[in-house]
Amino acid sequence: MPLLTKRDDIEVVLWTEDRVSDRQWLLENVKGAVGIVIVFSELVDAELLDAAGPNLKVVSTMSVGYEHIHVPELAKRNIRLGYTPDVLTDAVADISVMLALMAGRNANETMGIVREGLWPKFIWAPFALCGPQLSTSGVSPSRTVGFLGFGRISHATLARLIPFGVTDCIYSSNPNSSTSHKKERDEKLLGQHQPQLKSLRAVDLDTLGRESDVLFILAPGGPSTQHLVNEDFLRKMKKHSVLVNAGRGTVVDSDALAKALREKWIWGAGIDVVEGEPNVGKDHPLLKEPRCNILPHIGSASFETRLAMATLAVDNCLAESFFVISIAITETDPVFFFIFSP
Ligand code: 8YV
Numbered sequence: 001m002p003l004l005t006k007r008d009d010i011e012v013v014l015w016t017e018d019r020v021s022d023r024q025w026l027l028e029n030v031k032g033a034v035g036i037v038i039v040f041s042e043l044v045d046a047e048l049l050d051a052a053g054p055n056l057k058v059v060s061t062m063s064v065g066y067e068h069i070h071v072p073e074l075a076k077r078n079i080r081l082g083y084t085p086d087v088l089t090d091a092v093a094d095i096s097v098m099l100a101l102m103a104g105r106n107a108n109e110t111m112g113i114v115r116e117g118l119w120p121k122f123i124w125a126p127f128a129l130c131g132p133q134l135s136t137s138g139v140s141p142s143r144t145v146g147f148l149g150f151g152r153i154s155h156a157t158l159a160r161l162i163p164f165g166v167t168d169c170i171y172s173s174n175p176n177s178s179t180s181h182k183k184e185r186d187e188k189l190l191g192q193h194q195p196q197l198k199s200l201r202a203v204d205l206d207t208l209g210r211e212s213d214v215l216f217i218l219a220p221g222g223p224s225t226q227h228l229v230n231e232d233f234l235r236k237m238k239k240h241s242v243l244v245n246a247g248r249g250t251v252v253d254s255d256a257l258a259k260a261l262r263e264k265w266i267w268g269a270g271i272d273v274v275e276g277e278p279n280v281g282k283d284h285p286l287l288k289e290p291r292c293n294i295l296p297h298i299g300s301a302s303f304e305t306r307l308a309m310a311t312l313a314v315d316n317c318l319a320e321s322f323f324v325i326s327i328a329i330t331e332t333d334p335v336f337f338f339i340f341s342p
Contacts (some may be wrong), residue, residue, distance in 0.1 A: 081314025099270025136165025146212025149219025
């Protein structure tokens with residue numbers, strides 16, 4: 001097992017990339033760990049916790065989402081959970097705006113024309129390859145932007161859209177996940193945007209579907225949000241609307257989305273996450289839709305953000321079990337750290 005560092009008080013062991021799918025190896029080598037830093041959204045369930053044994057005090061994931069971690073199993077064993085909110089907010093908000101622009105202005109379809117060498121044969125026409133404009137200007141009306149899930153990343157996305165001339169915003173938060181702490185935070189963040197918007201309304205799902213020109217799905221995964229965006233929802237959306245999903249793939253029924261694009265119930269989609277990812281092979285129904293702009297879950301993939309996430313994940317782990325030290329994390333991607341007491 002490669003040893004990352006050894007000090008008198010701790011030993012940090014790195015699980016290297018070639019072991020990524022080797023669950024058996026993980027189960028054998030995690031034995032005795034005091035802390036685990038999860039980098040690849042590896043499943044943390046009763047089996048893994050039992051394999052680690054009674055020394056385990058903290059599981060720290062390098063992600064804001066933690067559906068891969070069975071939290072009640074941690075609670076049962078008095079194991080703390082660390083995650084990495086905040087540091088990735090800007091990177092994911094950036095990519096959400098990028099996806100909205102790509103979907104509205106037909107990036108996938110039009111880049112396909114160039115890539116396939118069809119540009120020389122392309123016959124220009126005034127409205128060829130046009131799409132709905134996101135920004136408001138003298139020539140284009142204000143768009144209503146909708147948010148399914150209205151946490152930190154949605155707020156940061158909205159802030160980016162205000163300079164685009166967006167003045168009307170509707171949102172729907174998952175009622176199952178609203179805690180008083182979150183409500184307080186949301187109200188504070190909303191206060192920052194309110195003066196710059198003409199209208200900001202909490203609406204039900206039905207209204208969100210019907211009224212959004214651009215819908216951003218930035219909700220967590222898990223059973224409470226599973227397929228909230230289904231055939232029923234998509235049928236209600238405007239014909240020129242754009243759907244962006246940079247939250248979790250499971251929120252959207254992929255087959256229904258493919259059908260919505262094929263039958264032109266909506267204009268286009270920009271998605272960074274897909275249910276069942278990363279198993280999105282060439283025959284996936286969404287890949288047959290030219291108006292579907294798909295990225296392979298790279299929302300937080302900027303050097304700066306990933307470094308901040310990795311550092312925070314390690315700090316969370318060490319702060320809980322021991323004390324905070326800094327570990328140099330390079331672009332050669334450490335995968336798992338097991339932290340052992342000597
Ligand atoms: C990463 C994410 O893909 O933080 C999350 O929940 O979805 C993304 O930032 C994830 O960290 C991969 O482990």
